Amino acid sequence: MTIGVLALQGAFIEHITVFERIGVRAIEVKLPDQLEQINGLVIPGGESTTIMKLMDSFDLIAPVKNLAVRGVPLWGTCAGMICLAKGAVNPDGTPMETLGLMDISVKRNAFGRQVDSFETQLQISGIEGGPFPAVFIRAPLIDKAGDGVKVLARLSGGEIVTAVQGTLLATSFHPELTGDDRLHRYFTGMAGL
Numbered sequence: 001m002t003i004g005v006l007a008l009q010g011a012f013i014e015h016i017t018v019f020e021r022i023g024v025r026a027i028e029v030k031l032p033d034q035l036e037q038i039n040g041l042v043i044p045g046g047e048s049t050t051i052m053k054l055m056d057s058f059d060l061i062a063p064v065k066n067l068a069v070r071g072v073p074l075w076g077t078c079a080g081m082i083c084l085a086k087g088a089v090n091p092d093g094t095p096m097e098t099l100g101l102m103d104i105s106v107k108r109n110a111f112g113r114q115v116d117s118f119e120t121q122l123q124i125s126g127i128e129g130g131p132f133p134a135v136f137i138r139a140p141l142i143d144k145a146g147d148g149v150k151v152l153a154r155l156s157g158g159e160i161v162t163a164v165q166g167t168l169l170a171t172s173f174h175p176e177l178t179g180d181d182r183l184h185r186y187f188t189g190m191a192g193l
Contacts, residue, residue: 010046
């Protein structure tokens with residue numbers, strides 16, 4: 001069993017390191033044929049517009065959508081969450097290109113610029129062991145979730161920051177930047193590992 005991490009841009013190495021630490025084989029995914037080797041795919045944080053453009057350049061958009069159709073688990077963290085969403089908008093309200101997979105609407109850079117980044121402790125439904133340390137860096141948030149989406153975590157102001165829909169998982173924050181591997185274990189469970 002293998003987890004793929006989209007390795008076009010962003011924090012892919014950090015995800016691979018966490019998976020390896022918990023004993024799960026993880027590979028960098030840069031080309032469509034590599035998708036046939038995996039049991040789950042992480043779309044990491046980074047810059048969502050760049051990730052989408054590179055996915056288009058490397059002919060990965062249709063194959064990644066096909067993974068979702070086949071029920072292969074996908075996890076989007078921060079920018080990856082934007083990529084998974086059915087709808088996303090920039091801070092100025094202009095729409096963004098996405099994969100259109102998860103029935104969520106996302107606001108990009110919802111908390112402001114880099115200097116507005118923050119850390120907090122989250123209670124995440126389905127994650128035992130107490131609060132989860134969440135690192136938000138130029139983070140998006142989910143402003144609307146469809147009927148089939150289960151909200152797993154909210155900030156104290158009610159903002160949705162973690163959700164799951166079938167085999168799709170989305171987190172606004174960067175779990176790969178903490179020493180806590182519980183969300184990575186949760187995702188490997190989704191992938192049947």
